[in-house]
Amino acid sequence: MADDQSFGVDSQPLPEGGWSEDIVTVNNAVIVPPTESSFVQAAGILDGAGGYCAQGALWRRYRPLTTEPPMPDAVSEKLPGRWLWGGVLWAHFGHFLVESTARLWALDHLDALVDGILFIPKRPAVGDELRGFHSEFVGLMVSDLPIRVAASPIQVEELVVPGQGFGLGKIVTGTASFRNAIHKCFAKDIAPDGPEKIYISRSALGLGKGGLLGEERLEELLKEEGYEIFFPEQHDLATQIARYKAAKQIVAADGSALHLFAMVGRADQPVAMILRRQSGAADQLAQNVSSFCGRDPVVISALRTEWVRANKQKSNRLSFGELDLNAIGKALGEAGFVKKGLEWPVLTKSERQKLFWQKGLGKNSNFVESPEFKRKRVKEMRLVRRAKRAEKDAAGPQETAELPSVDQG
Secondary structure, eight states: OOOTTOOSTTSOOBTTBGGGGOEEEEEEEEEEOOSSOSSSEEOEEEOTTSOBOGGGOOEETTEESEEOOOOOSOOSEEEEEEEEEEEEEOSSHHHIIIIISTTGGGGGTOSSOOSEEEEEESSGGGTTOOOHHHHHHHHHHSTTOOEEEOSSOEEEEEEEEEOOOSOSSGGGGOOHHHHHHHHHHTTTTOOOOSOSEEEEOOTTSOGGGOEEETHHHHHHHHHHTTOEEEOGGGSOHHHHHHHHHHOSEEEEESSTHHHHHHHHOOTTSOEEEEOOSSOHHHHHHHHHHHHHHSSOOEEEOOEEEEEEETTTOSOOTTOEEEEOHHHHHHHHHHTTSSOTTOOOOOOOHHHHHHHHHHTTOSTTOSEEEOHHHHHHHHHHHHHHHHHHHHHHHHHHHHHHHTSOOOOOO
16 A cells, blocks of 8 residues: 555545545446445446446545445446546444445535435345435535435446545545535524533433433533533434534534534634544544534543443444533533533432433443553552552651641540
């Protein structure tokens, strides 16, 4: 593989430009969807002679997730007209926002109209299914443009293939062409509507999405500071965007909603992002918000510990982060999101136990405490003990004898 700073299609897309901002056209393109549900899949675009169009591959960080497929024995359909390559269509909302929208910047750069946008499914079992947010997002970018999902091999008369202008990895900041197209075209007719302070919550997502232990208590505390609790998954995209445009202060649990906020957010909107896990994904999310909005988010890492799948024992999107509410209150106060000097209470042992059972983390659950956090806590306890011993040794026997006794009554 070429050096990762190269601008060729054999290296990752880069925000500085290169193939990530190029547009190529393939005549009589053969679209090959994946046949296996795996992380890396043989799928993509071939030309009429069987040559691979590497420009159409989906990259994540340092490697392509779609690789050159074999020429299929037959195609199920010949699609006439001129179509825009959309790439891989994710059913997961966050991955859709970051990876399935990555080619839509070309809609602001085309020299001629297209008849629609063509995707392939990430999961073969999903077939040609479109979800509501797929159509709604594209409709907020350009009106009345059909979307097709090729669930079996098809041939396209003319396929316009833009480079990957957004995604995970160095490209998470987006190319200038992608950011400019989003700012110019996306949701431009949606007016701000909503309160000045919002907390973007994950607490209503359910147990299968991971989450934050203590988030409901955090919501109560933020309400006292004038925040409206907003559950984005309960609203259409237009309502979510209206809320995000209207807010003058945003506090959010890190997650997919912030990818959408980044597309419509502004530099005059301070954002605090509360981490729910120890993961590089949070760094990517912060870079996304910073690059698109022109302002760094305040990142608050205040996890007492993290609960992870017992069979993996590492942080992922299904993990549960246990919040240190006192630390969060202090951090938000220092950053100007709430009053300074608040002493938010930590969860009691009984409150924690109740949360564990509610989240399915009780005895015999499939979750265990993160080994990383346990090691960290043990290390901190040892450091405290050593510091106390050192203090005692430094005091000496005479000074120690002069210390007042502790009343045990």
